[in-house]
Amino acid sequence: MIRTFGFPEILFVLEGAKWTILMSLAAFVVGGLLGLLVALARTSGIRPLRIFAAGYIQIFQGTPLLIQLFLVYFGLPLLGVKVELWLAVIAGLSLHASGFLGEIWRGSIQAVPDGQSEAGRALGLGYASRMRDIVLPQAFRISLPATVGFMVNLTKGTALAALLGLTELTRSGQLMSNITFEPLKVYATVGLVYFAICLPLTLCSAQLERRLNAQG
Secondary structure, eight states: OOOOOOHHHHHHHHHHHHHHHHHHHHHHHHHHHHHHHHHHHHTSSOHHHHHHHHHHHHHHHHSOHHHHHHHHHHHHHHTTOOOOHHHHHHHHHHHHHHHHHHHHHHHHHHHSOHHHHHHHHHTTOOHHHHIIIIIHHHHHHHHHHHHHHHHHHHHHHGGGGGGGTOOSHHHHHHHHHHHHSOHHHHHHHHHHHHHHHHHHHHHHHHHHHHHHHHHO
């Protein structure tokens, strides 16, 4: 029986949007923690760490996100590690995010004037104290617009999870389109939901960029 795309179907799509938001937040948090380690390694004085971090960034920036998700989801079972679909997707998105955020934050750390770190060294502060109290707060401020902008792209990238069968926003739309045979209405609704999720982030990124440019 063919159903009409109405309020219950819209609620189903919104249920999928909940998973999109949760995946985006989880991937951003985990990817951010990993990305910070990558950025610190990329800017460290230890050459092997810099080389490893540079290679790590190149791998995740130079390969499609879909391939990365496939490798995590289908590759881990080959290694004897069985993971739930949603966990594999979050892991793949987190690794992807860590590569991009690591590079964004690497540039922000290096954008902090060397004199700031040298002043901390003159005061007797160790590396950890200089990074925590002097460099990272300034780098965080510099990186905010690019970081928020990347989160928008990460949120849209969760749509690829539909190809693995996870019922997030895009997959919910696919299911409703198959049931109602009203793809225009369904995907217009899905697009509006993505827009509603990403618009606040986009506006926030633009506002931060204008504010930082004005202060600069």
